Amino acid sequence: MITFTINGQTHKFSGDPTTPVLWYLRDELQLTGTKFGCGMAQCGACTVHIDGIAQRSCVLPVAAVSGKKITTIEGLSQDGDHPVQKAWIEHKVPQCGYCQCGQMMQAASLLAKNPTPSDDEIVSAMSGNICRCGTYPRIHKAIKSAANAMAGVQYFVPDSTGEKA
């Protein structure tokens, strides 16, 4: 039995421990905001936070998250009002939208660790996330705008409580 929390709730898992977290979230919990894009950590559509840090859930076996705190897009904020989500709306970033949950989880993790990233640091942190619609210029702008909004504000991220968020 493997125990961990997802968006603040405790879950116990007794299936195949090699099952990637992605498929457990999607198939068992119907948390479908986390997307399947490549299955080999190449595109970032499946990005979630593990103890506050962005990771690719498509290659992360459930066995590896024992005792960890998982946050998905559904748990990033109560009402879709995380500064990153607000910035995504402000800049009308999405086109099809499929990759955007992964992009936002990656961006939120970046900003939690580095609240004032340079342009190059944003590019470096985000280049593992593919957007086939090509919304990169808007993603970049939205992250800068979220960083500005967060500056000086102690933002509460539920699953990184106690972290250096």
Next chain:
Amino acid sequence: MSRYFDLTRRSFLKSTAAAGALVLGTCFVGSAPRAMAGVLAKPSDTAKAANLFVSLRPNGIVEITCHRSEMGQQVRTAIAQIVADEMEASWDMVKVIQAKGDPKYGDQNTDGSRSIRFNMQRLREMGASVRYMMQHAAAARWEVKPNTCVAEQHKVSHESGKTLSYQELINDALAIVPPEADKLKLKSRKEWRYINTGMAHIDLNDIVTGKATFAADVIEPKALVASIERPPVVGGMIKSFDSAAAKAVQGVVDVIEIPAPKGAPQFQPKGGVAVIASNTWAAMQGRKKLNATWDDGPNGDYNSDDFKAQLLETVNQTQTHVREKGDAVAVLASTSDKLIADYYIPHLAQAPIEPPCATAMYYKDRVDIWAATQNPQADMETVGAMVGIEKEKINVHVTLLGGAFGRKSKPDFSAEAAYLSMKTGKPVRVQWTREDDIQHGFYHAVSAQHVEASLDEKGNIDAYLHRTAFSPIAAIFQQGAKAPFSFELDLGFTDNPINTPNMKLERGEAPAKARIGWMRSVSNIFHAFAVQSFINEAAHKAGIDAKDYLLQAIGPDRVIDVTSQNAEYGNYWGDKSVYPLDTGRLRHVIEKVANMATWGRELPKGRGLGIAAHRSFLTYVATVVEVEVSDSGELNIIKSWVAIDAGTVVNTDTVINQTQGGSIYGITTAISDGITFDKGRVQQTNFNNYQVPRMSDVPLDIEVAIIPSEEAPAGVGEPATPVYAPALCNAIFAACGKRIRQLPIGDQLKA
């Protein structure tokens, strides 16, 4: 989760017909130029006769049906903008319902950048009909003249100051018959409040909170999951597989063979073996145990290096006539100093970020499908043929599409799901992996082109000869076809805008040893690459500035009718009186973009500006790219500028977003190694070896100018793509003097 679907619509029709909702449809009969609006007082009885709906519910909510597929181009928003604007609906009362596949809507094939131009007029008429009914219903209630009443933002006001809300008028409005479409008064442009604005798209909040429903997110019904091992070579047949080993994997419930396709590929599944499991992971694990072996068949010899040589040989010989003016062959034969260039672009995969996915439930007399499809009516046909049920009984619910770019116009994945549901008796979701998407697609055609020209003493193109050869899309519809459909040549080849007294265009033949399909902007990609690169080469030869020469090559403002030069031309289904090939509009975007980029400015060493312009999908686009190429051959795309003239536009922000995204999509052509074959098999597998642009590959500043226009609406989703690669390669030439004639760029800059 079903709220995007027509299910809601059906229950709504039932539940509210008695409650006095106003439901309006337009009848679109045959080729009638105008829609006729009419009230459906009993919508559940007459719904079949109407094909587009706007409904006003008793609580004031306006439900607008979107019959085109949403794949990021914001068509759901655009359709709502058009109807709600003419209807004078309050935007916060608008909901969009996604239509299922049904010929009653007319064409639903969401490709060819045509949703707006095919539908804007009838959508406006429908909205205006509701506004008319509201205005006249209020006038009747108040016993005043209709022209003393104004319908605005969900209510009607009389000049005396009294008002009635739209919802208060529903029952009265049911008695009002709006005039026929051509007698309706539509709003003037300056009265528009939603159309031609950049309002945010209607699904934005759902997307940023993870609630948006894509194909794999349909959780009702709870389906079994299938992962399918397909023949690696088109036309290959299964020889053996280990069913028992797959079934031994925990969670696997069945292993089912899918029959090989018959005749031309069309949109049929490739065949293969499906592993069905209670969850996705188990299905994928079971599939790895199949150990399938194959008979490859006649396409097992497909090798991209050999095929490239064959295509280049083809275009270096006389081929079949496409268009001719003057006598280019004679002029070129008498010229010693010719400019000659061959161009080549490999296959590409659309690679939408959401891999193909569909869920199906088979019943004896019908099939329900939930799919990320661009063309639900094609699903009806393909699925119907696969399971032996008439297409009218295939209910196709269209989810949001996580990108599509042409791939999801081919519903092989829906047919797989329906077949497996029929065989198991259970709902089945077919989940394609990225490897499946890269290796079993409908690929952008591999192409080669040969261009030669002679220039006069002023640098004008005196004679121009261009041959194209590529594996045609025609071959997926006609087994063994080697000649392209005329529409494949229309895209950037037949409509060449170069001003020259002598022009000869020819097309060669090439077999298709893979499944060929359209990809965003289709054959415009390689045709624009050749034409716009060649003009740049000619500019260099003539010693004239690239932008000035581009304008010179296009020549004076005029309308070109290529059919007067012994050519067939479909003009993207557009009437040539409404959508002429107007070189003045092409000149305008070139001048505009040059101005935006401050063309001609001094640049540091290693930097260069490149320009290209192209008309596709009836829209005119010019792009300037600024690059830096280091001494060691590292390429950095610094910035891009794009001017786009798409006629009347509905959502300005969408046009900007699509133009930025379409430009970045064009970078794929330049940086990806493409899709290559050996022994009939695709050699790429996933994003590690099929490169697509990442944030680090693209300019973060892509400045877009929309040319203000009252011309008829044209395409937006595709036209920014074909012009990008030539603009980029022209910039590379300006920066370092290296001419890229073959894509991808690869290590050509390092040599």
